[in-house]
Amino acid sequence: xxxxxxxxxxxxxxxxxxxxxxxxxxxxxxxxxxxxxxxxxxxxxxxxxxxxxxxxxxxxxxxxxxxxxxxxxxxxxxxxxxxxxxxxxxxxxxxxxxxxxxxxxxxxxxxxxxxxxxxxxxxxxxxxxxxxxxxxxxxxxxxxxxxxxxxxxxxxxxxxxxxxxxxxxxxxxxxxxxxxxxxxxxxxxxxxxxxxxxxxxxxxxxxxxxxxxxxxxxxxxxxxxxxxxxxxxxxxxxxxxxxxxxxxxxxxxxxxxxxxxxxxxxxxxxxx
Numbered sequence: 001x002x003x004x005x006x007x008x009x010x011x012x013x014x015x016x017x018x019x020x021x022x023x024x025x026x027x028x029x030x031x032x033x034x035x036x037x038x039x040x041x042x043x044x045x046x047x048x049x050x051x052x053x054x055x056x057x058x059x060x061x062x063x064x065x066x067x068x069x070x071x072x073x074x075x076x077x078x079x080x081x082x083x084x085x086x087x088x089x090x091x092x093x094x095x096x097x098x099x100x101x102x103x104x105x106x107x108x109x110x111x112x113x114x115x116x117x118x119x120x121x122x123x124x125x126x127x128x129x130x131x132x133x134x135x136x137x138x139x140x141x142x143x144x145x146x147x148x149x150x151x152x153x154x155x156x157x158x159x160x161x162x163x164x165x166x167x168x169x170x171x172x173x174x175x176x177x178x179x180x181x182x183x184x185x186x187x188x189x190x191x192x193x194x195x196x197x198x199x200x201x202x203x204x205x206x207x208x209x210x211x212x213x214x215x216x217x218x219x220x221x222x223x224x225x226x227x228x229x230x231x232x233x234x235x236x237x238x239x240x241x242x243x244x245x246x247x248x249x250x251x252x253x254x255x256x257x258x259x260x261x262x263x264x265x266x267x268x269x270x271x272x
Contacts, residue, residue, distance in 0.1 A: 003137075003174070003175055003178055003179055003180035003181075003225060004134075004135060004178045004180070005180070005223070005225055006086050006087060006135065006136060006137040006180065006222060007222075007223060008030055008033035008034055008035045008087070008219065008222065008223065009033055009034030009035070010034055010035070011030075011034075011035045011036070011086040011087050012035070012036055012037075012038070012078070012079075012082045012083050012084060012085050012086050012087075013030050013035045013036070013037045013038065013085070013086065013087040013088075013089065014037070014038040014040060014074075014075065014078050014085050014087070014088050014089070014122070014126060015027050015030070015037055015038065015039060015040065015089040015091060016040045016041065016065055016089070016090055016091050016092035016118065016119075016122055017040075017041055017091040017092035017093060017141075018037070018039035018040055018041050018047065018050060018091070019039070019041035019042075019043050019046035019047050019049075019050060020041075020046060020191070020192060021189070021191035021192060021193055021211055022091055022141060022186075022189060022191060022211050022214050022215065023039075023041070023089070023091045023092070024050050024053075024211075025211040025212055025214070025215040026089055026091065026214075026215045026218050027039055027050055027054055027058070028050075028053065028054055028215075029212075029215040029216070029218075029219060030087075030089075030219070031054040031055070031057045031058070033219065035057075035087070036057050036058050036082050037054065037057065037058035037059075038058060038059055038060075038061060038074075038077075038078030038079075038081075038082060038085070039051060039058055039059070039060045039061070040060075040061050040062075040063055040065065040074045040078070040092070040122070041062065041063075041092065042062060042063065042064050043062065044060065044062040047060035047061075047062060048060060058082065059077065059078060059081045059082055061073075061074035061077040061078055062074075065092050065114060065117075065118030065119075065121060065122055066110070066113030066114045066117055066118045066121075068117075068121045071118065071121035071122050071125060072121065072125045074122070075122060075125035075126050076125075079126075079129065084129045084130075084133060085126045085129060085130070085136070086130075086135065086136055086137065087136065087137045087138075087139065087222060088122060088123055088126045088136075088137075088138050088139065089139045089141065089218060090118075090119040090122055090123055090138070090139065090140045090141065091139075091141040092114055092115075092118050092119075092122075093114060093115050093141070093143075093159075093193075094110065094111055094114045094115065094196070094197065095111075095153070095156050095193060095194070095196070095197030096111055096153065096155050096156050096197060096198075097152055097153055097156075097194075097197055097198065097199035098152060098199070099152060099264050100152075100154040100155070101264075103154075103155060107155065108155055111155050111156060111159050112158075112159055112162075115156075115159035115160065115162070115163065116159050116162045116163065116166075119140060119163055119166065120166065123138055123140075123170075126138075127174075127179070130177070130179050131177045131179070134177050134178045134179075135178065135179070136179045136180070137179065137180040137181070137182065137222050138167075138170060138174070138179065138180070138181045138182070139181075139182045139183075139184060139218055139221060139222060140163050140166065140167045140181075140182070140183050140184070141184050141186070141214070141218070142160050142163040142164055142167070142183055142184065142185045143156075143157075143160040143163075143185055143186060143187075144185050144186065144187045144230065144235050144239075145157045145160045146159075146160025146161045146162075146163055146164045146185060147161075147164060147185055147230075147235075147239050147242075148238065148239065148242050148249075149161075151253065151257045151260070151261075152257070152260060156197075163183075164183065164185075167181055167182075167183040167227075168183075171183075171227055180222070180225055181227065182218075182221035182222060182226060182227060182228070182229065183221075183227060183228045183229070184214065184217050184218050184221055184228075184229045184231065185228065185229070185230050185231070185235070186209060186213075186214045186217070186230075186231040187206045187208075187209065187231065187232065187235060188201050188203075188206060188207075188208045188209070189208060189209055189210070189211055189214055190208040190209065190210050190211065191211055205256075206232075206235075209231055209232055213231055213232070214231050217229040217231045
């Protein structure tokens with residue numbers, strides 16, 4: 001059974017990580033296209049601000065999506081107040097930067113909890129009514145770091161690779177119910193994400209893209225029934241290169257991180 005197209009106009013859309021950055025922009029763009037939105041994030045005050053910004057066309061549900069009970073309660077609240085959910089945009093995510101040898105294992109559960117389990121909990125909870133109605137679309141906002149391992153972001157990359165695997169499997173499984181699945185993988189985005197992870201984005205390449213470009217990719221993925229959107233699109237060429245000639249890809253990546261690797265090998269020591 002081929003997935004049926006779901007349109008933004010008239011839809012009920014649940015968005016996680018909706019209080020800022022990509023999620024906030026997706027919410028605004030979806031409402032502009034006629035959707036009513038369920039805004040999910042941890043900070044109630046920030047969610048209320050977004051709701052006011054979009055003219056009250058939705059509902060807020062504060063939740064830590066890494067906690068199953070809170071994630072499921074948020075999905076129930078959105079459905080109860082707006083109606084059956086047509087589109088889920090699993091966007092909530094946190095980052096971590098630094099050498100893996102110096103990382104704090106206490107951070108691993110936090111990243112996997114939000115980025116991986118948070119995606120699974122929300123999507124699974126929303127699917128029940130989608131399966132029953134044979135209608136719906138799931139969008140997972142991943143990262144290019146989930147397609148190509150990113151040095152000094154090993155734990156973050158691992159969590160994003162998990163999202164890619166989840167999306168690919170669900171794209172096949174959920175087609176049995178006519179439900180579409182899309183994966184939107186942006187490179188660095190011009191939001192507060194980097195400050196929140198504790199390390200500003202300092203590389204000159206690749207350049208950061210706007211949250212508006214990512215939101216446009218989310219819109220197009222659903223309307224066009226597309227599985228994967230890379231933002232910007234030229235990352236597709238890099239991805240092909242990575243798979244076709246892995247040794248050259250690794251060599252080129254080492255070269256682009258030459259300074260960081262020299263600093264790491266020259267003085268850093270793993271924590272016990």
